[in-house]
Amino acid sequence: MEPEKTSAIILRVVDFSESSCVVTMFTRSLGKITVMAKGARRPKGPFESAIDVLAICRIVFLHKASDAMDLLTEAKLDRRFRSSSRDLQRLYCGYYLVELLRTLTDEADPYPEVFDMALDAIEKIDGEGSPAETVFKFECGLLQALGHSPMLTRCVTCGINKTRIDRVHFGLADGGLLCGDCCRGKAAIKILGSDCLQFLLDQFGVTLETNDDKAKDTTETEAQSPQTGFHLRKGYREARQLMNQYLNHLVGHQIRLQKYIENL
Numbered sequence: 001m002e003p004e005k006t007s008a009i010i011l012r013v014v015d016f017s018e019s020s021c022v023v024t025m026f027t028r029s030l031g032k033i034t035v036m037a038k039g040a041r042r043p044k045g046p047f048e049s050a051i052d053v054l055a056i057c058r059i060v061f062l063h064k065a066s067d068a069m070d071l072l073t074e075a076k077l078d079r080r081f082r083s084s085s086r087d088l089q090r091l092y093c094g095y096y097l098v099e100l101l102r103t104l105t106d107e108a109d110p111y112p113e114v115f116d117m118a119l120d121a122i123e124k125i126d127g128e129g130s131p132a133e134t135v136f137k138f139e140c141g142l143l144q145a146l147g148h149s150p151m152l153t154r155c156v157t158c159g160i161n162k163t164r165i166d167r168v169h170f171g172l173a174d175g176g177l178l179c180g181d182c183c184r185g186k187a188a189i190k191i192l193g194s195d196c197l198q199f200l201l202d203q204f205g206v207t208l209e210t211n212d213d214k215a216k217d218t219t220e221t222e223a224q225s226p227q228t229g230f231h232l233r234k235g236y237r238e239a240r241q242l243m244n245q246y247l248n249h250l251v252g253h254q255i256r257l258q259k260y261i262e263n264l
Contacts (some may be wrong), residue, residue, distance in 0.1 A: 003060045003073060006030055009118055010055045011098045015041065017100040023051055025059065026101045026118065031110040035072040047075040054081035054094045054122060083126045092261060093131045093264070096257035097121055098136060103251045104146060106160050117141045124168055132240075135229035139243055140203050148250055151176025152197070153206055158182050165201075166194045170242065172249045189248065190242060199235030200242075231264055240264065 011032070012024040020038045027033055040051045050057045060074035083090035101118060105111065121138040125131055143149045154161045156176040162168065169178045172188040183189050192200075201207060230236065244262065248254050 004030065004063050005058070005060050007113070007115070008033075008057050008059045008075075009098070009101070010053050011058065011102050013040075013051055013053060014027065017041075019045075021051065022069070024041070024102060026098075026115060027059070027110075028104065028112050028115040029110055032101070032107050032207040033061075033070060033106045034107070035070040037072040037075070039074075046262060047072070047088040048077060049076040050077040052080065054084075054098060055079070056119065056122070069217065072141070079126075081122065081126050089261075089264075090125050090131055092257060093125045094122060096135065096255070096261050097125070099255055099257050100139070100142060100247070103255065104142065104148075104247075108165060111145055114142060114145045117145070130230045131261075132236075135232070135261060135264065136203060136236075136240070136243065139247070145203070148175070149204060150199055150200070150246060152204060153177075153208055155182050165198050165208065167242050168192050168197055172245055190245065192242065193238060195235035196238035197235070199233065199239045203239070214226065 004027040004227060006026045006027040009241065011026055011249065014022045016022050020036060021040045022034060023037050024032065024034045024038070037047060037051055039045045040047050045051075055077060056079040058073060058076045058078060062071045062073060064070055075159075081091075081094055083094065097118060100216040101114075104196050105114070117138060121134050124134045140149075150170070152162075155178055157178060158181070160179050161225045162177055168191070169180070169183040170176065170190045170192050171178045171183065171186055172190060174186070178186065178189070240262070244258050245256075248258075
């Protein structure tokens with residue numbers, strides 16, 4: 001069998017024996033894979049200390065045609081996540097990103113654009129970028145790439161267009177806005193304020209077909225005002241809570257690392 005070569009982000013490392021471990025990676029060309037790394041736990045193992053969560057590596061592995069686990073043969077470290085030793089909040093953000101990749105992607109389903117987004121987000125979190133902004137933008141990009149973007153411009157049930165920036169009903173199970181008629185009798189409904197709706201529209205890069213001059217003036221005023229911290233913008237806190245709940249509905253359980261980033 002021919003060896004496969006690709007770039008990878010380490011998502012999870014589980015001890016398998018005294019000398020080996022099972023590694024889950026998100027790769028650029030092959031998507032999420034799980035491989036056996038024999039000898040990775042030895043002090044002088046064959047992988048040059050590259051097997052570490054959030055590490056970015058160039059790997060070579062043997063893809064087994066049967067049900068046997070793929071075998072990692074080489075891993076060269078490109079970048080190690082260094083914030084773990086100086087900023088606990090950034091470490092939690094990094095762990096949260098890899099948990100999203102593990103839970104929302106399927107095995108052997110490549111998404112090169114998601115890999116590039118994750119690479120960029122990890123580098124920003126590990127550097128001087130705003131953790132709140134980086135995490136939120138990654139969540140939006142990931143949902144868009146995987147086809148799970150919430151519908152924010154019309155009712156997901158009847159299709160009627162939303163034309164005003166005001167309070168709205170959001171169906172977590174429905175995946176977007178619901179008009180007053182369609183939300184009746186439904187469970188898992190959130191009521192979002194106008195600031196939250198505007199914030200979400202901005203982050204997902206969509207707009208309403210509206211002649212609401214007040215909404216336009218507000219958006220233009222905010223765009224011209226001095227830049228403030230991302231986490232202090234109008235609507236952010238409510239949008240953060242909604243994003244957490246929406247992602248939990250998608251995966252079917254609470255994402256473990258959410259509780260560590262909810263105060264971003």
